[in-house]
Amino acid sequence: MNQVIINTNSFKTRAAVLENGKVMEIHIEREGEGTLNGNIYKGKVANVLPGMESAFVNIGLEKNGFLYVKDLREFEEKYLTGFFETAKPIEELLKVGDDVVLQVLSDPRGSKGARVTTHYTIPGKFLVLMPNNNHIAISKKIKDESERKRLENLFSEIVPNGMGVIIRTAAEGKSIYHFEKELQYLIKKWEEIDIKVKSSKTGELLYKDNGIVSKVLRDIIGNDTDEIVVDNEDVYWEMMDYIRAFTEGVSKVKMKLHAEKDDIFEKYAIQKEIEKSLEETTYLECGGSIVIEKTEALVSIDVNTGKNIGSMNLEETVVKTNIEAAEEIARQLRIRNLSGIIIIDFIDMKIEEDKAKVLEVLEKNLAKDRVKTNIIHFTDLGLVEMTRKRLGKPLSYYFQDECPMCKGTGKIKGSRAIVENIIKELKEIVDEKDVKTIKVLTKESVKEKIDNIYIDFIKAFLKKNGKKIQITTKNRDPLKDYEIILES
Known part of the structure; x- marks a missing residue:
């Protein structure tokens, strides 16, 4: 169910x-x-970058939106000048200060602003209206050729000239009653946006995708x-x-x-399932596990046999673990809403048929995903490379903050490195004439490292310069590796 x-x-x-x-x-x-995905804004060109074939546009957000020339050029050629494939450079299409209406393709992330486009889409349940594109596209998930032809003929009759639609998977088997009703609803929405454009100011929200x-x-x-x-x-x-x-x-x-x-x-x-999906490691029923790590550039997934020693030969145990992992990976991508480039390191398989079997299971389970995915292949190193479209924020965004100690690396500075920083700072302040005692407040592991290895050197160095040192673990700020207090 x-x-x-x-x-x-x-x-x-x-x-x-x-x-x-x-x-x-x-x-x-x-x-x-x-999410800002799908929102339409009135923007103003802030900067044109010919070398990057793009422009930055102020749409009222903290960071300017990023517009590729391709997203602008096709629109300009088709709907403003009437010329096709002119390959005009960005600097001929836009000037700083120009007004332009833009739709957000992907949310801002990290240091990057929102990706924006002039190819507007207004989504409904059965179709997506493309108000400035006369193309009719059909979801690839609708496989039956006769149904695809029926839908194409039906929409060719009811879509107004100059507009286009993307026919969604939910439209399969539905009647013209559904489509006419929704098409009218979406066209009305677009007309309301069009009216707002003339009177709107830079950064004004013209259309917000629903909650x-x-x-x-x-x-x-x-x-x-x-x-x-x-x-x-x-x-x-x-x-x-x-x-x-x-x-x-x-x-x-x-x-x-x-x-x-x-x-x-x-x-x-x-x-309970949310809490499990916030952990790096997910355990499989067979005893194996998958480790999911997210970086700025990509998501890496490592499959391990773990406790699954199997009751058959090694190759069969490996294939069984990989198949279960493929099912769980597809599920975890959906739950965690992970996107971008995804690299999967399945347990090594020597037989090509086994690799094909695992890929087939992965593809079958990813087919249930509403977000577009694309499996590239097994690389020469035996890794599976795939992509998943960015849509909304990952699950971790709502539940996790960056660690103030490790700054997101998953590692904290080692005690020896902290001691070296302390010694460096002592060398910088040792010449201060009015200082008699130096107090170092740090954590237990650092104090222990100093006492065991460095204390004699530090005391001798400071004594030579007429100073004493006191080391305590009563650190006033737990987020600091150490704190130095100077007393005269």
Whole structure:
């Protein structure tokens, strides 16, 4: 049974997708804080960089948006000048101070601003409206050729000239009744945006993609959803109205209001699963494990046999572990919402058929992912290289902060290195005439290292310069490696 569990309070809204009792996705939106993906802003060009074929645009955020020339050039050629494939450079298309309407493609992250585009899209449940593109595209997940042809012919008749659509997977098998209704709704939204453009100021938000509840209804709930459980009555009726409006007759989805006082995420063991998914290591039922580490550049996943010694030969044990790992990796990518370049180090397999079998399992499980993924291949080093589209924030964003001690490296400065820093600082202050006693406040491990190795050298050095030293573990600031106090 496939379920969607929604928890709402004054501070945040959370949604979890469960497949046969297993948590597969977690979506969180805090009050006043949400993803910028899909938002449309009135912007002003702040800088044009010919060497990078791009421009930075002020859209009212902390960091300027980043616009590639390709995202602008195709739009300019097709809709402003009428010329095609002119390969105009960015400096001929934009000047500093120009106004431009932009949609966010990816949220700001780290030191990078939001990636923006002029290829606008307004998403619905069954289709995505492309108001400045006359192309009709169909989801690759719709495999049946006759159904693809039916949808293409149907939309060719109802989509206005000059506009295009992306037909979503949820449209499969649906009637023109659904599409006409939603198309009118999305066109009206675009017309409202168009009206706002003339009177808006730089940085003004022209369109905001809907909140998490609407996104759940639009993007997650489909033909395979059996039950929705909600713990807020207002949200319950909002969802009920949406389902009635965009489905023929009575939907098969069962709506349930969780009226008990106990936490709905605790009842369905979702909170426990969140906590597990914040750890680097995830354990497999077979006894193996996968270790997931995220860096700025990529996500690395290492598969280990662990306690799985198997009852068969080594190759079969390895393949069995890798297959279970492939299933769990696809799930963890969804739960943790990891994206970008992903490198998977499966346990070494010597037989090509075994590698193909593991890849097939990985592909099959990734096919359930709503976010676009692409498996490249096994590299020469035996690693699987894949990508997952960036969409929203990773799960860790909502629950973890950077460690003030290690600054996100997972390592803290060693005691010997801290002692060397202390000695360096003592050498810098030893010539100060009015200082008689130097107090060093540090942690136990550093004091122990000084007492065992360096104390005689330090005392002799300071005595020669007429100074004494006191070392204590009463560090006033636990976030500092050490603190030096000078007394006259």
